[in-house]
Amino acid sequence: MRFARSSRAMQIGVCLAGLVPATGMAVDPPTKAPNFGTVANTRHNLTQSFLGTGAGWMSLSRNDYGEVCVYCHTPHAASGRTQAPLWNRTQRETTYTTYDALGTTSLSQAVSQPGANSLTCLSCHDGTTAIDSVINMPGPRRYDAGQETGQSNSFLDSWSPGPGDTPFGGHGSLDNSPSGLSQFGACQSCHSINGxxxxPSTMAAFDIFNIATDLRNDHPVGVRFPTDNPDYRSGTTDRGAVRFFDGDGDARPDPDEVRFYDTGDGFEVECASCHDPHGVPSDGAGSTFNPAFLRVANSESNLCLSCHVK
Ligand code: HEC
Ligand code: HEC
Ligand code: HEC
Ligand code: HEC
Ligand code: HEC
Structure with a gap:
């Protein structure tokens, strides 16, 4: 259940745990990710090493590269998509159904296809590409340029586990199609309420994580920020292609500062406007990360109020 992801709600989840069952409503177990200090302590550590031996389960469904960053970045031979830093992931040429297709009349700005700072996230979260589908796997001669735009299962299956790794080969697929789910490897064969x-007593359901390619029920991305509109607060400072709310006045877009990205259509809201995929400390270095990788915790709707005057 979605609210189990935030620490406060987690406590509620724990309190309610004994009360819920008969209704058929499943409550996720509290997260095992410690959520502080480093991305390695978050769910974005796709080695899941924070689970200890429990991580072995996941080797049925994805390559354990034994490195945290490599599922997203590579030091060499990165993707040609330069707006995403040293990007190592397969990005298909997907066309998304955008928020404006909802036909809402109150939107004042055009919505374009998601920009680079959303496509990074969508390369996992639209559920069409396996989470271990990278261009350059660790180690020599494990590079395939074709991986930039398409997932080659034979390339990914050529990964051989290192010493001490579990003996399972085979990457996972978050493809929600029947064929994807019929593979034992699919994350959602376990991590879904319908899996x-x-x-439900041990495994988190990832149904909401798989936000798919229809973005009509998600906060608009690829949407230009209205200027001179009293309903909106604009960023204070520009640095290159980023406009941000410079809370501490250091002229740098810090992880806890909400921002807009200009990838050619003007400054727009993208996934990374609100989220930092590495985790953002809630109260200075070493403190627990804001829930859901948010740049600003949304308690009292503070995240929303960064941009919306409501
Ligand atoms: C065979 C069933 C199975 C499959 C398939 C599977 N998992 Fe898991 N996963 C588990 C179990 C069981 C746990 C809890 C392990 C524990 O408690 O140590 C878990 C825990 C996790 C956690 C930690 C959740 C938390 O916050 O505590 C993450 C993240 C995770 N899995 C990611 C994945 C991803 C990504 C995939 C697909 C590549 C995947 N899993 C596939 C069984 C599975
Ligand atoms: C789950 C994917 C993911 C993982 C894992 C990850 N990153 Fe990132 N990283 C991103 C994305 C996405 C961006 C671009 C954010 C944006 O659009 O502004 C980024 C940006 C960066 C940047 C540029 C500055 C910034 O923070 O925006 C650095 C440096 C970086 N990552 C380093 C790392 C290192 C080092 C690791 C491993 C310890 C790591 N990342 C793990 C997804 C990831
Ligand atoms: C390499 C694949 C990958 C990339 C790239 C990626 N994610 Fe994730 N993300 C995951 C997995 C796997 C999970 C665990 C499933 C879950 O929590 O439902 C996750 C979980 C999350 C969660 C839930 C966190 C929690 O504590 O429950 C959020 C929010 C999220 N990702 C946002 C993003 C955003 C925003 C980006 C881009 C800046 C991004 N992700 C990039 C794979 C990825
Ligand atoms: C306007 C800010 C904003 C933007 C833009 C945004 N998100 Fe989120 N996202 C949030 C908030 C707030 C939450 C926490 C919701 C909650 O606690 O249930 C969240 C939660 C999530 C979750 C966890 C599932 C859930 O609903 O709790 C995922 C995964 C996620 N976002 C991915 C993305 C991706 C991918 C994009 C880009 C397509 C994106 N987000 C764009 C604000 C945003
Ligand atoms: C980074 C800035 C930013 C943040 C943070 C943000 N929004 Fe938005 N929001 C926008 C922009 C820009 C639009 C599109 C405005 C337009 O086209 O008129 C928008 C549109 C919307 C719309 C759609 C309005 C319509 O007419 O269909 C809703 C509803 C909304 N936001 C709610 C929220 C909520 C709730 C939050 C907090 C979870 C949030 N926003 C956080 C910038 C933001």
């Missing part, structure tokens, strides 16, 4: 292996 055939799902045990």
């Amino acid at each position: 055939d292996q799902h045990d």
Whole structure:
């Protein structure tokens, strides 16, 4: 259940745990990710090493590269998509159904296809590409340029586990199609309330994580920020292609500062406007990260109020 992801809600989840079952409503177990200090302590550590031996389960469904950053970045031979830093992931040429397709009349700005700072996230979260589908796997001669735009299962299956790794080959697929789910490897065969292996007492359901390619029910991305509109607060400072709310006045877009990205259509809201995929400390270095990788915790709707005057 979605609210189990935030620490406050987690406590509520724990309190309610004994009360819920008969209704058929499943409450996720509290996250095992410690959520402080480093991305390695978050769910974005796709080695899941924070689980200890429990991480072995995941080797049924994705390559364990034994490195945290490599699922997203590579020091060499990165993707040609230079707006995403040293990007190592497969990005398909997907066309998304955008928010404006909803036909809302109150939107004042045009909505374009998601920009680079959303496509990075969508390369996992639209559920069409396996989470271990990278261009350059660790180690020599494990590079495939074709991986930039398409997922080659034979390339990914050529990964051989290192010493001490579990003996399972085979990457996962978050493809929600019947064929994707019929693979034992699919994350959602376990991590879904409808998953055939799902045990709600130990496994988190990732249904909301798979936000798919229809973005009509998600906050608009690829949407230009209205200027001179009293309903909106504009960023204070520009640095290159980023406009941000410079809370501490250091003229740098810090992780806890909400921002807009200009990838050619003017400054727009993208996934990374609100989220930092590495985690943002809630109260200075070493403190627990804001829930859901948010740049600003949304308590009292503070995140929303950064931009909306409401
Ligand atoms: C065979 C079933 C199975 C599959 C398939 C599976 N998992 Fe898991 N996953 C588990 C179990 C069981 C746990 C809890 C392990 C524990 O408690 O140590 C878990 C825990 C996790 C956690 C930690 C959740 C938390 O916050 O505590 C993450 C993240 C995770 N899995 C990611 C994935 C990803 C990504 C995939 C697909 C590549 C995947 N899993 C596929 C069974 C599975
Ligand atoms: C789950 C994917 C993911 C993982 C894992 C990840 N990153 Fe990133 N990283 C991103 C994305 C996406 C961006 C671009 C954010 C944006 O659009 O502004 C980024 C940006 C960066 C940047 C540019 C500055 C910034 O913070 O925006 C650096 C440096 C960086 N990552 C380093 C790392 C290192 C080092 C690791 C491993 C310890 C790591 N990242 C792990 C996704 C990831
Ligand atoms: C390499 C694949 C990958 C990339 C790239 C990626 N994610 Fe994730 N993300 C995951 C997995 C796997 C999970 C765990 C599933 C879950 O929590 O539902 C996750 C979880 C999350 C969560 C839930 C966190 C929590 O504590 O429950 C949020 C929010 C999120 N990602 C946002 C983003 C955003 C925003 C970006 C881009 C800046 C991004 N992700 C990039 C794979 C990825
Ligand atoms: C306007 C700010 C904003 C933008 C833009 C945004 N998100 Fe989020 N996102 C949030 C907030 C706030 C939450 C926490 C919701 C909650 O606690 O249930 C969240 C939660 C999530 C989650 C966890 C699932 C959930 O609903 O709790 C995922 C995954 C996620 N976002 C991915 C993305 C991706 C991918 C994009 C870009 C397509 C994106 N977000 C764009 C604000 C935003
Ligand atoms: C980074 C700035 C930013 C943040 C943070 C933000 N929004 Fe928005 N929001 C926008 C922009 C820009 C639009 C599109 C405005 C337009 O086209 O008129 C928008 C549109 C919307 C719309 C759609 C309005 C319509 O006419 O269909 C809603 C609803 C909304 N936001 C709610 C929220 C909520 C709730 C939050 C907090 C979870 C939030 N926003 C956080 C910038 C932001």
